[in-house]
Amino acid sequence: LPPSPHGSILITTRTKKVARRLTGDYKNIIKVPPMDKGHALALLMRKTGSQPDIENGAALVEALEYMPLAISQAAAYIQQRAPRTSIGKYLEEFRKSERQKVSLLNWDEESLRRDCNASNSVIQTWQISFDAIRSEQPSAADLLSLMSFFDRQGIPESLVRPPANIVTAQRFEDNLAMLRNYCLISLNKTGDVFEMHNLVQLATRKWLSVYERTEMFKEQFISRIAHEFPTGDYSNWATCQTLFAHVEGAIHHRPKGEKQLEEWAQVLYNGSWYARGQGRYSLAETMAKKSRDARIETLGDQHELTWHSISMVGTIFRDQGRYKKAEKLDVEVMEMSKQKLGPAHLDTLTSMASLAFTWHSQESTANAIDLMNSCVQLRRQVLGPEHPDTSSSIKTLNTWRAE
DSSP states (O other): OOOOSSOOOOOOOSOHHHHHHHHSSGGGOOOOOOOOHHHHHHHHHHHHOOOOOHHHHHHHHHHTTTOHHHHHHHHHHHHHHTTTSOHHHHHHHHTTOHHHHHHHHTOOOOOTTSOTTSOOOHHHHHHHHHHHHHHHOHHHHHHHHHHTTSOSSOEEHHHHOOSOOHHHHHHHHHHHHHHHHTTSOEEOTTSSEEEOOHHHHHHHHHHHHHTTOHHHHHHHHHHHHHHHOOOOOGGGHHHHHHHHHHHHHHTTOOOSSHHHHHHHHHHHHHHHHHHHHTTOHHHHHHHHHHHHHHHHHHHOTTSHHHHHHHHHHHHHHHHTTOHHHHHHHHHHHHHHHHHHHOTTSHHHHHHHHHHHHHHHHTTOHHHHHHHHHHHHHHHHHHTOTTSHHHHHHHHHHHHHHHO
């Protein structure tokens, strides 16, 4: 395109690299961010031509992340199906499930105002970009695929960077540059934390399913989280807080492989530990139960790790005041542990203490004191009188006796 002082040519593109080649200078590129709420809502109302529904309209444009193409596509869908479909009904369908979101965002309708080869579908439009990236730089497509399983905000570089060497380090930088050129990811001010739009992640996972590559990247995601997310001990809370959104998202990404399923169970077990410490008991219960079920499936109901998950469910029940359910699980774990590991094993002692706490919560004080006393004696023998677990049990026992 020849440069000329007589007028201007406006070009739209999804990649900065193409924009740079066509304009000759990065200074001539105007980045078009998502709309603000007011303009997005005005676009939706104008495109649908319907009676103003401000509350549902505002919620819908927020769900569509204020992206003009997504808003225009939703408006065309609503307009074509009116009066049986309204803004409120579209929003209700959109919120139902990931599958329903993909279905709505994949809907396409020809428009005389657009190139006949251009799609009005958000999903299909992005997938054209994904295919181009995969063709030009497959490792960049792989990085995008992995990132699509994390929480969209706050993806630490440490979770997605490959093992370090000179070659992989340079390739990683090239991959980031490619994804940024296509405006698929953004960086924080220090450049070591990444963000993606939720709809980009959704489109990426749909694209992976087309090529039957979903499970591979889901397993990579689980393995990386399992390696980085620690137990919920207080000393680990800073790390847990940073990574917990990704662990919470892992609930919805149950892998199929046995090894990865064991890792997934460990991630959710550690996550339930942290969520419980934060007082988020409903979420903690969900995580602990899913961890328990996965461990029963992969390890069996007689494995120590399975008992850990069962015990965590019981502890969360006790926190919620569901004492009978907690007692049933505590007794079950304690008896299994005694039978398989012996009465003096550390897991057995932990289960004894847990049951004692449950009995005390039920005001069965005498039974609680007797059991905690037995736990104290065994901990003295096994761990010694100065061990923190022994000291904690002695303190608890003295408190109960003084009540």
